[in-house]
Amino acid sequence: MASTATTTATTDKTGATGTETGTPPAHVPDSHDLAVAASGMTVQQIGLLLVLLLPIVIWREKIWGWIKKLKPRIKPIPGGMKLTEWHCWLSSWFGSGFLRPAPGTIGSLAAIPFGYAIAHVSGPIGLALAALALLCIGTVAADRFGKKSGAVDDQSIVVDEVVGMWIAAIPAEGHMDLWWVAFFLFRLFDIYKPWPASFFDNRSIGGIDVMMDDVVAGIYAFLGTCGVAMFYLPA
Numbered sequence: 001m002a003s004t005a006t007t008t009a010t011t012d013k014t015g016a017t018g019t020e021t022g023t024p025p026a027h028v029p030d031s032h033d034l035a036v037a038a039s040g041m042t043v044q045q046i047g048l049l050l051v052l053l054l055p056i057v058i059w060r061e062k063i064w065g066w067i068k069k070l071k072p073r074i075k076p077i078p079g080g081m082k083l084t085e086w087h088c089w090l091s092s093w094f095g096s097g098f099l100r101p102a103p104g105t106i107g108s109l110a111a112i113p114f115g116y117a118i119a120h121v122s123g124p125i126g127l128a129l130a131a132l133a134l135l136c137i138g139t140v141a142a143d144r145f146g147k148k149s150g151a152v153d154d155q156s157i158v159v160d161e162v163v164g165m166w167i168a169a170i171p172a173e174g175h176m177d178l179w180w181v182a183f184f185l186f187r188l189f190d191i192y193k194p195w196p197a198s199f200f201d202n203r204s205i206g207g208i209d210v211m212m213d214d215v216v217a218g219i220y221a222f223l224g225t226c227g228v229a230m231f232y233l234p235a
Contacts (some may be wrong), residue, residue, distance in 0.1 A: 004019025013142045016212075018109070023038075028103065033093050053235060072099070072100065072101070073100045074098050074099060075099075075100055075103075076098075077098065078148060078154075078156075079147050080147070086141070087140070087144040087145055088098040091138070091142050091144075091156065091158070092158060092186045093107050093110050093111070093161075096154050096158060097155070097156040097158035101141075103155050103158055104158060105187060107158025107161035107162060108158075108162075108164075108183060108186060109183070110162070111165040112159070112169075112179050112183065113165060114161075115130075115166045115169055115179075116169075116176070116179060118130050118166075119170075119173055119174055122179060123173065124170045124173050125146075127166055127170050131166040131218075132169075134166070135165050135215065138160065138207075138211055139208050139211050140158060141206075142207035142211060143206050144205070144207075146155055146210065150164040152204045152205065152206065153209070155203050160213070161190070163214060164190060164196075164215055164217050165182070165186050165218065167219060167221070167222050168182040168183070168185060168186040168221030168222050168224075168225055169183075170222055171222065171226045171229045172225060175229075177227065178225060180227055181225055182221055182222075182225045185220070185225060186218055189218075190213075190219040192218075192221035193217065194211060194220060197212075197213040200212040201213040202217065
């Protein structure tokens with residue numbers, strides 16, 4: 001009788017053990033798993049994602065219709081000006097502002113090599129000082145260009161985009177991935193023009209207004225780039 005009880009106990013223990021060591025049920029990903037996966041994204045992946053989302057975010061420009069009608073061209077220099085004049089080449093950032101379409105985007109892209117080189121040599125402080133110096137000189141250049149072309153905020157003036165882009169990329173330092181994040185954020189804020197950028201854009205009475213709406217957009221983008229750098233760059 002005792003032997004039977006022992007056998008039963010052994011069987012029960014084995015069954016319990018078999019249950020414990022069996023194949024666990026499949027894990028269904030939940031919100032916590034998604035959050036963990038997102039936190040493991042690299043800066044490269046984040047930058048690529050932001051670039052891919054750019055067409056969706058800037059729907060106001062009707063980008064898909066713009067792509068269908070894409071016709072690269074060069075806008076003639078306004079009469080009475082030559083590219084060799086300092087206010088002309090500086091305002092158009094060495095002629096990049098005369099490229100069409102999307103001169104603002106092209107000007108922002110043209111700002112990256114110069115800004116990256118400055119940040120690489122002198123760091124974020126050097127880039128900030130360069131942006132401040134270009135803001136002062138660019139204001140005069142944009143004002144002269146606008147008066148000669150007959151349009152205060154002429155689309156060929158892209159020195160304002162250069163200043164805004166450099167401000168946005170100050171936290172990026174030498175990290176090219178963060179430069180693309182800064183580029184995306186700056187273009188986003190430059191298009192939507194949150195206040196007070198909208199104030200300067202609507203007033204447009206001189207070179208200072210041409211420059212300041214992009215400066216404001218650059219400051220907003222600077223804060224966003226700081227946030228990305230804080231959470232995704234290694235300590």
